[in-house]
Amino acid sequence: MSGFFSERLNGLCPYVPGEQPKRGEYIKLNTNENPYYPSRYAADGIDGVFLRGLRLYSDPDCEELRGAIAEYYGVPSRCVMPTNGSDEALAFCFAAFGDRGAVFPDVTYGFYKVFAELFGVPYTELPLRADFTVDMDGYLNVGRAVVLANPNAQTGIYLSLDDIERIVASNADNVVIIDEAYIDFGGQSAVGLTRKYNNLVVVQTFSKSRSLAGARVGFAIADEELIADLQRIRFSFNPYNVNRVSAAVAVGAIRDRRYFAECIDKIKSTRARLVGELGRLGYAVLPSLANFVLAKSPKINGKKLYETLKASGILVRHFSDARINGFVRITVGTDEQTDALIKALEIAENTL
Ligand code: PMP
Secondary structure: OOOOOOOOOOOOOOOOOOOOOOOOOOOOOOOOOOOOOOOOHHHHOOOOOHHHHOOOOOOOOHHHHHHHHHHHHHHHHHHHHEOOOOHHHHHHHHHHHHOOEEEEEEOOOOHHHHHHHHHOOOOOOOOOOOOOOHHHHHHHHOOOEEEEEOOOOOOOOOHHHHHHHHHHHHOOOOOEEEEEEHHOOOOOHHHHHOEEEEEEEEEOOOOOOOHHHHHEEEEEEHHHHHHHHHHHHHOOOOOOOOOOOOOOOHHHHHHHHHHHHHHHHHHHHHHHHHHHHHOOOOOOOOOOOOOOOEOOOOOOHHHHHHHHHHHHEEOOOOOOHHHHOOOOOOOOOOOOHHHHHHHHHHHHHHHH
């Protein structure tokens, strides 16, 4: 540390992203990316004229992308705010709505804790039940902001829309942030509830279901006053947060409903096959509605399994947190990648 670093942030522990190998030598099942290419319409309109336009700043109102997202979800444009990845939308939520503190599960997306620390938001981690489901009692009438990933990160477990509504309704004096990074893989979005409740922010991303992790596009949908609050933070940080190239590819992707549905169908069917094969090998697998599964070998510990798979050219994610360190998190890839994974697991189970 330089000696110039902020004293207030002295204890800050940054988020550690999953490995991004510089060369493509791995079957990459570690960061929940989509194995399929983005929509071919994503690059529509990115020609010489478009590129010459890059000398100008992007539209600070991000009107076209906002309109495309609004149209997709049937909400007014003023209720949508595109961001530079959904991480940015989440960060803005912590900055805007964190004064009274926040609660989130003990096993969830690791960035919530980091944002809370960065923005000085006091937080409480509420333990998931032994089966990793959310204990609803902890989230009703909390008196603080609530942050929930649905399906939950690391577990893939989904909370029903009725449960989400109960949480939102019982916390009328605080903001409830529902992070739907993985909602398109089988869950029901809470976006519709933003028309009914003025304390709900739904955050989504183009990184997973729309194959655009590298473009860094996310968004928040909420009541217009909440969006105005978030815009206030955005315009105090980076009004040009979504660059012209990313906005254009995101518009192309969200308008291509047919390709989106095809990719989702393929991922769901591969997920079912992966879960079946893992079960056959005796693995414990949490019930996932996301594009990943958290799975535990009957005999190899999580870290060893991660290392063994890496040595055989397959990257999965291992977390050292006590409650899930026996597991590995496996992204649902293509059928071919899944075949290779299962073969590697069979070898590992028979030799270790
Ligand atoms: N929320 C959850 C639960 C995630 O797993 C991720 C991806 N790591 C994000 C948000 C952030 O995604 P992005 O910034 O790529 O939109």
